[in-house]
Amino acid sequence: MTPVEMLRTMMLIRAFEDALARRRDHGFQLLSTGEEAVAVGLATALRDGDQLLTGGRSIGPALARGVAPERLMAELLGRTAGMNRGRAGRGHLSDPAAGFFGAHAVVGGNISIAAGVALARQMDHDSGIVAVLFGDGACGEGALHETLNMAALWKLPLVFICNNNQLSVSTARSDALAVGQLSDLGATFGMWARTVDGLDVCAVADAATQAVQHARSGQGPAFLECVSIRMRSHSTTARETRSRAELVELHTRCPIRRYAAVLMERGDLDAQQHERLSLEATIRADGALGIADASPYPDVEEVMLHVG
Numbered sequence: 001m002t003p004v005e006m007l008r009t010m011m012l013i014r015a016f017e018d019a020l021a022r023r024r025d026h027g028f029q030l031l032s033t034g035e036e037a038v039a040v041g042l043a044t045a046l047r048d049g050d051q052l053l054t055g056g057r058s059i060g061p062a063l064a065r066g067v068a069p070e071r072l073m074a075e076l077l078g079r080t081a082g083m084n085r086g087r088a089g090r091g092h093l094s095d096p097a098a099g100f101f102g103a104h105a106v107v108g109g110n111i112s113i114a115a116g117v118a119l120a121r122q123m124d125h126d127s128g129i130v131a132v133l134f135g136d137g138a139c140g141e142g143a144l145h146e147t148l149n150m151a152a153l154w155k156l157p158l159v160f161i162c163n164n165n166q167l168s169v170s171t172a173r174s175d176a177l178a179v180g181q182l183s184d185l186g187a188t189f190g191m192w193a194r195t196v197d198g199l200d201v202c203a204v205a206d207a208a209t210q211a212v213q214h215a216r217s218g219q220g221p222a223f224l225e226c227v228s229i230r231m232r233s234h235s236t237t238a239r240e241t242r243s244r245a246e247l248v249e250l251h252t253r254c255p256i257r258r259y260a261a262v263l264m265e266r267g268d269l270d271a272q273q274h275e276r277l278s279l280e281a282t283i284r285a286d287g288a289l290g291i292a293d294a295s296p297y298p299d300v301e302e303v304m305l306h307v308g
Contacts, residue, residue: 001043006201007269008280010255012281013040013059013060014033014281015278015285016072016073017059017060019285020073020076021232021236023077023289026077027077028236028237029059029076030090030234031232031235032230034199034230034232035229035230036201036256037200037228038198040064040204040205041205042133042161043061043064043065045208046099050099050128051130051131052101052131052133053104053110053113053117054100054103054104054134055103055133056105057163059076061100065099065100066100067083067093069288071083074292074295079292079297080296080297082295085302087298087306091103108141108143110132110134111143111147114131114147114158118151118156118157121157129159129212130156130158131158131161132161133161136166136176137171139179140177144185148160148223151220152189156215157216158215159222159224160186160191160221161211162224164198166230167234169238170234170238183223190220191220192211192220192221192222193225195225195227197226198229199227201259202262204226229250231251
């Protein structure tokens with residue numbers, strides 16, 4: 001992605017989630033406002049043949065990976081135009097053809113699956129790598145530690161990316177995890193490991209590129225921690241536990257505004273271009289809603305299809 005394309009994608013994620021959140025029928029969603037730089041920075045490091053797996057906060061990463069907004073919106077609203085015909089929703093949506101292997105609603109649930117995908121690629125001598133994105137809450141899960149061990153032992157082409165928004169629902173990261181930096185978990189197993197500013201899309205992109213190159217070259221897995229923020233409540237149904245003053249302060253650190261300011265200072269963007277990008281994102285999000293609304297719900301006869 002070019003610098004302007006990175007900003008465009010971050011703005012699309014924000015506009016898409018804002019449009020979804022305004023819907024009364026949005027359902028249970030985990031939004032990524034404040035975390036867009038992590039998704040976009042990671043996506044810049046991945047090739048077409050690579051696969052990304054995520055936890056339940058999947059909307060931003062799916063859009064960054066290239067999943068069509070129209071198909072994604074339809075999926076989230078339970079319509080047949082969705083990539084999984086409205087049956088998977090936010091917690092289990094997948095689009096492997098776009099390089100998005102899938103989401104998993106259970107905390108830490110996709111981490112060991114990612115190792116299986118990476119092992120299959122290794123056994124097939126496939127040049128593609130696998131990336132798995134999860135939150136800081138998953139760092140207390142036994143599945144992560146077991147997978148880190150196996151990935152390091154077998155030198156799997158797997159990149160672990162922790163989107164550390166510093167809250168597990170309402171529990172502060174410092175109250176839940178004893179380790180100093182979460183990237184230390186990877187370093188313990190001898191992995192390439194880094195911690196970066198997750199509000200700086202360029203820092204994420206540079207570090208993710210290094211991590212992906214490390215895994216692709218056969219040197220084994222890598223662990224990247226991106227320290228970000230969550231500017232919304234945990235979910236669309238969760239009560240906000242932070243004070244108004246805390247939320248106001250968080251909004252001053254918005255990664256989209258930060259990156260737009262950088263591009264303007266460098267001369268890569270002007271106010272008119274910025275306004276055009278914002279309008280474009282809004283139009284694309286509204287268009288996705290229109291296509292979703294025009295699509296029917298699945299027929300009741302489909303309820304037992306694809307059920308093993």
